[in-house]
Amino acid sequence: MYRCKMFAVALVTLAFSGLAESDRSDGFNFIPLDASANSADWIPASPWKVPKGFKQWAVSDETDLNIYDGGRNDWHDMNTVNETGPEKGRYLYRTHELRSPNNQPEGGSVSVVDLKSGETRILAQAPDYDALDGIRWTPWGTILFAEEVTGGRLFELFLEDDLTKARKVVDRPLLGRLAHEGIDLDRDGNVYLVDEYRGRTSGCSGVTPCGGGVYKFVPDVAGDLKAGSLYALKVNGMDGVGLGEWVGPIDPLKARESGSVAGGQSYQRPEDLEIIGDTLYVAITEGPRDTKVDRRGRLVFTSELYEGRVIAIDLRTMQVSNFVKPGVNAPVEIGRPGEPGHRSGFDSVDNLAEAPNGDLVMIEDNNPSDIWFASQVTNEFGASRSVALFASLTDPDAEGTGIYYSPEDPGTLYVNVQHSAADDGDGTWAISREERKGK
Known part of the structure; x- marks a missing residue:
């Protein structure tokens, strides 16, 4: 079985490599x-393996701002910038995925980096912020950030005029x-969300x-998150692909259970999502753990066939497809x-x-942590026709996370390194063909 699998992987790798190199004449x-x-x-000093012609540098690390001292890593997690306004693109905002209160009595943090001067400071911190993860700039000029724990909260942060201080932070429970x-x-x-939970195996009640779903919050008034309805994605098909629909409204305070009761699809640990055009892409970190009977009558785990994938949801037709899947259009590791x-x-x-050329950029929760690019050009089944390995992290203890392109600096990929093996090695890195900017 292992030899057959190796042969299949080799074929996929060859096909993948040819597609990738032939389609790399795009904007990136x-x-x-x-x-x-x-x-x-x-x-x-240069932890990323990158293609020829690319440079890398630390934008801000624990030598600039050491939030959790005493040998504790700062766990830089996700990134965004001020994408609107007169100084758009100047400030980089980051979550720090620290667990509280046992290990980190300070609680979770949000920090801000002035990309022009290099000044770095804490923007928001509270003892009860637990495992802060996702972060996103809103079109109306606020920041959404949230907790990656069961029953986690989503907050809206309102900034002072200088964009480096928080005026207030408001819990938005209606977003689940x-x-x-x-x-x-x-x-x-509308706000799209995921439940980072192993819904196919852990279940609930x-x-x-149960759980591990994809959700959509529809505000009563655009830009106002005080009122609205939450819906869960239901998929009529095998393995979470097929024709989808938004079911609900569901109870946001029991979103995991109520979404499942309404028929919401359970995935195995969905972690991130990205809208490009009219398509919502969702990263599902693990493969299913369901069993099936093979042609010889043996019970096998389908998770042996792939480990993680990206699905694509066409928001116009609600067709859900496998966009990148190992063994289909990317090699199995x-x-x-x-x-x-x-x-x-x-x-x-x-x-x-989203890459500047419209490709989907993906990073692994793995060691080594790889960064991949996938073209939006798809085959008849909705799978990307070109998946290419762009970068890989050499740090033996760390993973890369928080990949992000600023609309004001499309030539630079920002990416965080968390729980580095280096002392004070957690931080935000930039990968670009261009020379370092600012600082």
Whole structure:
């Protein structure tokens, strides 16, 4: 079985490599990496393995702002900038995914970096902020950030005029008590959310599957999150693909359970989402753990076939498809770099971003943590025709997270490194063809 799997992976890898190189003549041109990074090649000052012609530098790390001292990592997680307003693009806002209160009595934090001067400071912090994760700038000039714990809260932060201080932070319970990570908004002010939960195996209240869903909040008035309705994504098809619909409204204070009761689809740990055009992309970090009977009558786990994927939801037709899936249009990862038989592949996808050319950028919750680009050009089944390995993290203990392109700086990819093996090594990095800006 292993030899057959290796052969299949080899075929997929060849097809994948050819597609990737032939389609890289777009607005973000690069020659894909041939393999993931090996931790033996780790250099703390340049932890990313990147394509030829690209540079990297630390935008801000724990030498600039050490929120959690005494050897504790700052766990930089997700990024956004002020995407609107007269100084748009100047300030980078970051969540710090610290658990409270046992390990971090200060609680979770949101920090801000002035990309022009390099000044870094805490924007918001509270002892009861627990595992802050997702963050997103709204079209009306506020910041949404949320907690990645069961029953987690979503907050709206209103800024002072200088954009570096919080005027007030308001809990928005109508957007659901969920294990929040990904947050995005459409042109009409609707907010899309995920429940970062293993809904296919963990279940809730004795019911499996339950939770691990995708949600849509529809405000009564665009830009006002005080009133509105929450809906869950239902999919009429196998393995969470097929024709979708928004069911509800559901009870936001029991969003996981009420969404499932309404027929919401359970996925295995959805972590992030990104809207590009009229398509909502969702990163599902793990494969299903359901079993099936193979042709020889043996019971096998379908999770052996792939580990994580990205689905695409056409918001006009509500068709849900597999956009990137190992073994279909990306290689399956086997082993680790340096081990016999290792093959780099797509594994445990975590965060998503939109590239300047419209590609979907994806980073793995894995070690080594790879960054991939996928073209929106799809085949008849909705799968991307080009998936390319762009970068890979060499730090032996860390993962990359929070990939982000500022609309005002489309040539620079921002990405965080969290729980680094280096002392005070957590921070935000930039990868670009251009020279370092600011500071």
